[in-house]
Amino acid sequence: xxxxxxxxxxxxxxxxxxxxxxxxxxxxxxxxxxxxxxxxxxxxxxxxxxxxxxxxxxxxxxxxxxxxxxxxxxxxxxxxxxxxxxxxxxxxxxxxxxxxxxxxxxxxxxxxxxxxxxxxxxxxxxxxxxxxxxxxxxxxxxxxxxxxxxxxxxxxxxxxxxxxxxxxxxxxxxxxxxxxxxxxxxxxxxxxxxxxxxxxxxxxxxxxxxxxxxxxxxxxxxxxxxx
Numbered sequence: 001x002x003x004x005x006x007x008x009x010x011x012x013x014x015x016x017x018x019x020x021x022x023x024x025x026x027x028x029x030x031x032x033x034x035x036x037x038x039x040x041x042x043x044x045x046x047x048x049x050x051x052x053x054x055x056x057x058x059x060x061x062x063x064x065x066x067x068x069x070x071x072x073x074x075x076x077x078x079x080x081x082x083x084x085x086x087x088x089x090x091x092x093x094x095x096x097x098x099x100x101x102x103x104x105x106x107x108x109x110x111x112x113x114x115x116x117x118x119x120x121x122x123x124x125x126x127x128x129x130x131x132x133x134x135x136x137x138x139x140x141x142x143x144x145x146x147x148x149x150x151x152x153x154x155x156x157x158x159x160x161x162x163x164x165x166x167x168x169x170x171x172x173x174x175x176x177x178x179x180x181x182x183x184x185x186x187x188x189x190x191x192x193x194x195x196x197x198x199x200x201x202x203x204x205x206x207x208x209x210x211x212x213x214x215x216x217x218x219x220x221x222x223x224x225x226x227x
Contacts, residue, residue, distance in 0.1 A: 005202060005203050006201075006202065006203030006204060007201060007202040007203055008184040008185055008201055009183075009184045009185065009201050009226060009227075010184075011034050011037060012037060012040075013226070013227065014034055014037075014152050014182050014183075014184065015034055015035070015037035015038040015040065015041060015152070016038070016041040017182045017187055017199070017226060018035065018038045018041075018107055018150055018152055018180075018182050019038045019041035019042050020041075021150065021180055022038070022042065022046070022048055022105070023048075023104070024046045024047050024048065025046075025047050025048070026048050026049075026104040026105060027048075027049050027051060027102055027103055027104050028048055028049070028050055028051065028103070028104060028105050028106070028107065029050075029051045029052070029053065029098070029103050029105075029106040029107065029142055029146065030050055030051075030052065030074065030075065030107050031075055031106065031107055031108040031109060031139070031142070032075045032076050032109065033076060033109045033152075034109060034152045035075075035107035035108060035109065035150075035152055036074045036075055036076045036078060037062075038107060039059065039060060039061050039062065039074065039080060040061045040062055042060075042061075044060075044083065051094070051097065051098075051103065052074050052075045052094070053075065053091070053094050053095060053098065053138045053142065054075065054091055054094065055088055055089045055090060055091050055093070055094045056072065056073075056074065056080075056086070056088055056094075057086060057087050057088075057089060057094070057097075058082065058083050058085055058086030058087060059072070059074060059080045059081065059082055059083065059086055060080060060081040060082065060083045060086075061080065061081055062078055062079065062080055062081070063079040063080055063081050069082075095138070095141060098138075098141055098142055098145050098146070099141060099145050100145075101145050101146075101147070103142070103145065103146035103147065104146070104147050104148070105146055105147060105148050105149065105150055106142040106143055106146040106149055106150075107149075107150045107151075107152060108121055108139060108142070108143065108149060108150075108151055108152070108173075109121055109151070109152055109153055110151045110153045110163070110173075111153075111163065111170055112163050112164075112165055112168040112169070112170050113151055113153070113163065113164055113165070113168070113178055113181055113190075114164075114165050114166060114167050114168045114215070115164075115165075115166055115190065115194035115195050115215040115216070116167075116175075116176055116190075116194075117149075117175075117176045117177055117178040117179065117190045118168055118172050118174065118175045118176055118177070118178070119143075119149070119151060119168065119172065119173055119174065119177070119178050120168045120170035120171060120172055120173055121139055121151075121173050122139060122171065122173060139173050140173055140174065143173050143174035143177050144174045144177070146177070148177060148178070148179045148180075149174065149177040149178045149179065150178070150179070150180045150181075150182070151178055151180070151181045151182070152181075152182045152183075153181065153182075153183055154183060154184050155183035155184055155185045155186065155209075155212055155213070156212050160212075161214075162212060162213055162214030162215075163183075163214075164181065164183070164188065164195060164213045164214055164215060165214040165215055166214060166215040178190050181195075184201065185200065185201040185204050185209060185212070186198075186199065186200050186201065186204070186209050186226070187199035187200075187226055188213075188217070189220070191218075193218060194215060194216060194217075194218065195213065195215055195216065195217045195218065196217070196218045196219070196220050197209060197210075197217050197218065197219050197220060197223060198220045198222065198223060198224075199223070199224055199225060199226040200223070200225060200226060201225075201226050201227070202225065202226075202227060206219055206223075
């Protein structure tokens, strides 16, 4: 590894890394937060169809400032553009697509993920108003019924504890569904053998990333920088 100035990945860089792993022709749900930013890094020639659970199918990048359509927003409530052929469907029809298993991947944020591909992305909070962030929402349907799950998340908690663990200790959203985790310091695949480090943020060594990970971390033979 070449030692560089240590630099955590920002939100756009994390979203771009997610977009790199999306395959042509996929039907993809982008969840609230950083995942929705991935729409800015997907190109028309990839023929990727983006889905949002409130009923928007076929949307594209964020809308330019002063050119927003107030009726066209992604899961985060950010205004987006529509690609040719895009449709707006009823909320129930959108979830029928999900429950039928049509999604190739759903991209979500998370609090924890474990080496078996199970993850937790909800918890009861007494700090928020009732009904705000206090329930699982549609994440369980999305995760359980998609072919796979990609996660975008910080590598550690604010007090430095690992979010990538041997076993999650928060209530699970879905079991054995995650295949890829993009954090602010690494890209990690989840294989039958557990976590595999595939890419690393500037200035971070394998040893340092392992010290911030709560389970054994294999190193990909194709390990390379994230940027």
